[in-house]
């Protein structure tokens with residue numbers, strides 16, 4: 001009982017709270033910005049394919065190469081390689097805000113591919129039916145492709161968010177803080193198994209909650225079955 | 226309403242050329258239901274899809290209501306497509322939209338204001354009998370109901386033409402019938418020109434006015450449905466007709482002629498085909514009365530297309546008490562009936 005209110009507990013609680021906020025901050029903004037770029041990229045990947053509404057094979061190929069190249073870099077390398085770019089963008093390369101830059105850049109190609117996969121699940125018949133009614137490419141994207149893929153897009157966003165929570169653990173390297181950083185610094189270097197355990201349990205609960213929420217929303221949006 | 230001239234479509238698939246349409250010309254009059262029938266792979270879908278340019282023709286022209294669609298800009302083509310409705314075998318409804326929202330979709334595309342849209346949607350839903358399903362999602366509907374939504378959606382922008390690509394092929398016979406009836410009603414009520422493709426002859430027989438038979442990319446026969454049924458010129462057309470009305474004389478009856486000859490009888494087996502007014506029964510009784518021949522009905526089928534009765538009877542004419550079978554046959558021919566006589570091998574001559 002006594003330990004519950006001990007200074008040690010409060011210390012862990014406050015560190016955990018701070019780390020959680022940092023993680024949320026990094027993951028939220030990097031996911032949001034990654035979608036800002038990744039969603040249009042994913043759409044372009046799909047519609048420039050052969051036989052699609054805006055077929056453009058050279059553009060499609062170039063995008064695919066760039067995306068694959070970015071995705072083939074291990075995140076930790078991207079983190080370091082992007083330091084000059086981050087500095088240019090936010091004025092510094094250390095800190096939580098600075099960590100959002102490599103996280104976002106790393107996530108954009110991932111998001112583009114997730115979006116591409118979701119949009120490709122939309123039956124071609126629906127696209128054809130819309131074209132037969134005289135839909136413009138823009139109407140087709142806005143009224144058919146995205147709404148029809150929405151449930152799948154939400155599942156993709158859930159996976160992206162969870163993946164970014166994982167990546168954000170490495171942000172400790174550039175002083176980004178967050179849960180992962182807390183675990184490594186205290187749990188590993190300072191040998192505090194209690195903190196390590198708390199971090200691990202928090203991460204597990206966080207990921208579970210996110211996945212449940214994502215599944216629930218996707219289920220609600222799926223009117224097909 | 227639709228004039229297709231020298232339409233050609235070649236698909237290039239992995240270096241291989243597929244000639245889906247060779248040289249198709251046909252004309253669809255305003256207000257008629259035009260059927261296109263053909264076997265799988267004949268090019269039916271390609272042909273309808275060339276009418277609204279979902280498929281770009283390799284050569285040839287497509288005129289819809291006097292407008293050459295093959296020479297329009299993208300924007301003009303989109304506007305033209307708003308006036309050409311289309312329904313599909315797999316319905317192709319948007320899963321994420323309710324029935325009402327699906328029907329409103331083409332109106333949104335055409336930038337119709339919201340209040341006009343809502344009014345139009347409820348009109349269309351009552352036209353297809355789905356008022357009570359307005360707020361359901363397509364996933365909650367049966368196949369027949371889905372196709373009704375498809376039809377309502379296709380009619381939203383008051384098209385001049387409705388294209389149907391195997392619209393009933395995914396439905397059971399009962400539902401097929403109700404959808405065909407609906408199409409017929411719409412055709413009458415709105416004076417809408419309908420082009421319908423199918424591989425089922427009964428669909429053609431049920432609602433079409435004219436028909437084109439498509440065989441490996443070529444229209445081998447085209448004309449009124451009644452003409453096709455009563456006077457098919459190609460083996461392809463005959464096969465389709467035989468799939469629903471059995472015009473072939475069964476072997477057991479063909480043998481009858483050689484039996485008669487064998488018995489030294491002067492009797493003959495004939496097939497009398499008729500269209501329209503001619504009623505069969507008084508004819509048979511007059512054969513007996515005027516020519517003293519005995520007429521036995523061996524086989525027959527009688528059917529109708531809309532209000533026209535047509536069919537054939539296979540008769541065995543026996544001289545009986547001194548009657549002349551040949552006189553009787555000549556009499557039948559003079560009545561404007563098509564008469565064929567079975568020879569000893571059971572072939573019609």
Ligand SMILES: Nc1ncnc2c1ncn2[C@@H]1O[C@H](COP(=O)(O)OP(=O)(O)OP(=O)(O)O)[C@@H](O)[C@H]1O
Nearest residue numbers: 236238243245264265266267268269270271272424
């Ligand atoms: N996109 C395409 N690329 C290559 N070949 C095609 C394509 N679409 C159709 N074909 C070929 O063109 C021919 C005609 O096809 P089409 O779909 O028009 O036939 P269909 O009469 O509608 O057949 P079904 O009754 O099976 O629907 C077939 O040989 C088919 O393989």
Ligand SMILES: [Mg+2]
Nearest residue numbers: 269270271391
């Ligand atoms: Mg087809």
